[in-house]
Amino acid sequence: MTDRLLILGIETSCDETAAAVVSRRESGEGKILSNVVLSQLDEHVPYGGVVPEIAARAHVAALDGLIAEAMRQADATFDDLDAIAATTGPGLIGGLIVGLMTGKAIASAAGKPLFAINHLEGHALTARLTDGLDFPYLLLLVSGGHTQLILVRGVTAYERWGTTIDDALGEAFDKTAKLLSLPYPGGPAVEAAARAGDQARFKLPRPMRGDARLDFSFSGLKTAVRQQASALAPLSEKDVADVCAAFQHAVTETLAERIAPALTRFRDLFGDQPHPALVVAGGVAANAAIRETLTRLCGTHRFQFVAPPHALCTDNAAMIAWAAAERLAAGFDPQSMDVAPRSRWPLDSNAEPALGSGKRGTKA
Ligand code: KG4
Ligand code: ZN
DSSP: SSSSSEEEEEEOOSSSSEEEEEEOOOOOEEEEEEEEEEHHHHHHGGTTSSOOOHHHHHHHHHHHHHHHHHHHHTHHHHHGEEEEEEEESSHHHHHEEEEHHHHHHHHHHHHHOOEEEHHHHHHHHHHHHHHOSSSSSEEEEESSSOOOEEEEEETEEEEEEEEEEEEOOOHHHHHHHTTTOOOSHHHHHHHHHHHOOOOSOOOOOOEEEEEEEOOBOOOOHHHHHHHHHHOOOOOOOOHHHHHHHHHHHHHHHHHHHHHHHHHHHHHHTTTTSSSEEEEEGGGGOOHHHHHHHHHHHHHHTTTTEEOOOOHHHHSSSHHHHHHHHHHHHTOOOOOTTTTTOOOOSSSSSSSSTTTTTOSSSSOO
C-alpha cells in the first residue's frame, strides 16, 4: 500500500481524444504522470465545426493507442491503478459512448473501480491539481459550449451562479470569425486580427449591462457584428481588424462588468477566506486580452487570478483522472458498470436551465 492514488483518465466528449495517468498523495498533492491529447481539429476544419459522426469514429480509431501510450509514459500497468475514470457527459453522445465503454472494459478486465466523471467537474477541479487551491473558489468556464460562473465549494459541491442565456463565448468568437470570413476555430483568428485593429472605430453593444443577474449573453454582440459587416461589405483587411478589435473589446468589458458582482458576492459569503481566487478554464482562456482583463479585475478586487497552463484549460484527460482521484480521496463510491453516458449533465443539478441556452450544448 502506498500513500498515493493512481488513476487512468479517459476523455472523448468532443473533438479531443485524450488519456492520462495522474497520482494524488494523501496530502492532496497531485502529479501528472502522462497526459496525451490527440486533437481532431484537422478532420473538422473542412466543415467549419465539429461533426459528431466523424468525432466518434476518430475516437474509436485513436483511443486504444492513446491509452497504451499514456500508460507507457507513466510506466504503469493496469494492475497498478486504483481506478479508471471516463468522461460520462456532457458532450457528443457518440464520443462519450466510446470513452465510457473503453473505461468499463479496462475496469472490468483489470478488476478496478470505475468513476463516471462529469466533464465540467474536471474543469472545476483542475486548479487544485495545478495550484493546490483550497475550497471554496470561483470558476469562470469559457469554452465553445459553455460560459458559466461556478462556485466550487468542495468535491461534488458546485453552485452555478451564472451561465449564458444564448451563445457560449467561444461560439460567439467562432460565429464572428465566420461572419468575417476568418478560419475555424474563430477564437485565435479573431484575437490575431484584433491585434492590428482599432477598437474605437466601431461601437458594439455591451450585452446585459445593468442586469442584476450574474448571467451572460453574447448573441446580440454577434448580431451587431453581422450588421456592421454587411454595412461595410466588401470588407478590407483593416475593416476586419477593426471589427475584431471592437468585438474583443466589447467581450472583455462585458466579462469584467458581469464578473465583478460575483467577486463581491463571494467576498460577502466568505469574508474569512484569506486568499479568494477566480479560476479560469476552457479554450477561450487562451485569449491574452481576456486574461489581462481578468488579471486587472482580480487586482482591483484583491482576488488571486489562477489560470492553469493552456493545455490543462482545454479538454484533456488529466482533469478527468484528477476528478476521480479527488472523489476517491473524499470517500465517494465508484459507479456500477451499468452507468450510462449523458449528453446533457448539469454540474449543479439545482440550477434551472437558462432561457435559450444549450442550443449547441454539446461542447464543454
Ligand atoms: O475548451 P475548448 O478547447 O473546446 C470546447 O469548447 O470544449 O474551447 C474551444 C473554443 C472555441 O470556440 C475557440 O474559438 C475558443 O475556444 N478559443 C478562443 C481562443 N482560442 C480558442 N477564443 C478566444 N481567443 C482565443 N485565443
Ligand atoms: Zn471542456
